[in-house]
Amino acid sequence: MAFLKRVLPVVLALILAAGPVRALDIDLSTFTLDNGMQVVVIPDRRAPVVTHMVWYKVGAADEPEGKAGIAHFLEHLMFKGTPRYPDGAFSRIIRANGGNDNAFTSQDYTAYFQRVMKDRLGLVMELEADRMHNLVLTDENVLPERAVVQEERRERIENEPGGLLAEQLDAALFLAHPYGKPVIGWMSEVAELTREDALDFYARHYEPANAILIVAGDVTPEEVRTLAERHYGPLKNRRPVAERRRAVEPPPNAERRVLMRDARASSPTWQRQYLTPAARQLPQREELAMSLLADILGGGNQSRLYQTLTVEKKIAAHAGAWFDADMLDYGNIGVYAAPNGGVAVEEVEKGVDAVLAELVANGATQEELDRSRNSLIAGETYLLDSQESLARVFGVALTTGQTIEDVMNWERDIAQVTLEDVNKAARTAFDARASVTGILLPEAAIQ
């Protein structure tokens, strides 16, 4: 039960690893139940296990005003029980059957997943279908869980200077769009979320037509279809699925900076994010050119940022870059660096700026492109090797407006990206007007 945040480089790197994947060899099937629930089946016969996921096309960016955090809070509450499986029976049954389960919430989706032996797939579907419509909430089980979420916020945000800074950066990057609001919610609003708020959000968004079932593992599409029709088929949509309409950002027109001083930080960090289109708004080749650009710039120890700042100039302990566009409405490309002891943050920033300027002015080399392309392909291959991340890649794509074809064609498309594509991406990506720069200093706040 976690929430995903577009945050610190380190965290982002992990999330990025779940980006769209090429998947030429996957014998994927997809079909739709009569109630509108999409089903995706991904065969993986290496072991007699299955990963079962239900992805709802709703996340924190779909929350009503004043109810920040309700999507993630509801994710927690989904484990409370139903008339048939009350009092936390869900996870108990999964565990008693040798499986494990979890859930996560992002700005755009809320997903629930279980990993079990293949012969338990029907049981898992029975449980998951049951809680899609039959959740029972009482003040007795809601209010203590709200305290749990508040504590989660304290641990991950309030007591983590990096988490606090990330929240500020999102708020600074997004003026109108709800991505500026943290997934876990502002404490002031989380503290007032009620059982009724959770049930309203649940009734509005938890419908078969708003959900995607993804099953990866040692099963055939026919087996999945039979089980899905038996368990999910009887669910009727109680109301039409709400349109996902969020505020549009005004044209970005200012360089923003956020400086946080926090004595709890262990060392200074510097980062900058630039707003970009979302993956679904870009031709995949342009999106992949951005991924390659980020990798050339700051993916690993051979990247320009690491080589220049850490190896040559020795002013940064580490430095890197990321690109994240697996969101419904906007993406971002970012760079970060951690100054070496005794080096001023300003010097590191100048160093990053010089690397960026050089790349924009003179472009990357074919050698860099080839190395980064191989590196991204290797990363995706590694990702594909995990049943869970394989399933997850499709879940993220389908809940953020991308298609199965985007994922399936990833390897073909990345092979087609040219040096000019990457250099063009470099010339458009780093628009200062669309940027926010964040600095965290390990010192007492100035009052």
Next chain:
Amino acid sequence: MAFLKRVLPVVLALILAAGPVRALDIDLSTFTLDNGMQVVVIPDRRAPVVTHMVWYKVGAADEPEGKAGIAHFLEHLMFKGTPRYPDGAFSRIIRANGGNDNAFTSQDYTAYFQRVMKDRLGLVMELEADRMHNLVLTDENVLPERAVVQEERRERIENEPGGLLAEQLDAALFLAHPYGKPVIGWMSEVAELTREDALDFYARHYEPANAILIVAGDVTPEEVRTLAERHYGPLKNRRPVAERRRAVEPPPNAERRVLMRDARASSPTWQRQYLTPAARQLPQREELAMSLLADILGGGNQSRLYQTLTVEKKIAAHAGAWFDADMLDYGNIGVYAAPNGGVAVEEVEKGVDAVLAELVANGATQEELDRSRNSLIAGETYLLDSQESLARVFGVALTTGQTIEDVMNWERDIAQVTLEDVNKAARTAFDARASVTGILLPEAAIQ
């Protein structure tokens, strides 16, 4: 038909002039009609004219999500007509009777006012009461007016670098609260506002119990009561007045900066705002200590900022400060400076910081306090001399959670503010974590 913005120092100075006023000599009356409409009568017998204002306790910060600008747009549409007075008859009739009329929208209120000969007061009430419930909107009169508002936005914001920067600063200062959203609305949302949106907002907020009638001029309370009961008395509230509940800001914890480069700007400007409580959340003596602090710091040519930056160091063409807390939920104290030609913005910023640090460390002098107090009292006296601004002071106070007593006791309360009150305000007001700094440079944007 205008919208008020918390924006550039120059604009703010004008708005500030409408702050709470002491008013010991005013023989003010207030009473409430049976339908909950509050009435305030302010005698002013110098000429046979009256100022008639209706203030609705609703503004841009009360707009539903995704409908930014609807409060201000509705203000425009209120002139379109009713079955009884169709097709813009309102303003035509006022003008034909020798009067003038206007309206304005802020984050917290929407107000309509007319100035007419005293014997026309009943006519004005008849018109204003009629449009409180009987507005008729059609696509034919709504859509062209929407284009007018869009053009207003282009003129005041899109084509005004200072307006664009102000919008960015508000967005940076407020992470969760709707004050971060411009009163006129984001263009993308304004462009999609509909007749139905306007009518929904109208039906929700335009009720007698949500309105305050203020009449200033050559009338007696009895005359106003008789007319108000005749014209406004018959209006029934169609639904309970909606509670004004806005998002709460998370604890401010980062210094924010916004840099805008715009070739259309004529010269560089620098400013910084600090978030403060709203007037209603502070004891009036503390609020007035903040006003005095801002005046000592940057009110006029004798102020510390002007004397130091413009007269002594000769690095700024002008410099000043403001304090604005006449809002329902938050206020702000700000400083600004315009560098002289050839002087770097950074130098001016350092100059302002030095002035602030000196004031915080060593405090103001009694002489400064006395001068600023006299200056504020003189300003208020000047303000009181205008029938319209006199009425307006009460309208602002009553729609932002302040009381008639706050206004009436202003002069008594400002007399009681001590040097230690001001110095305490200085020590608490300039919290870097609650600040946003804005810089506008007259140069091409860096892409």
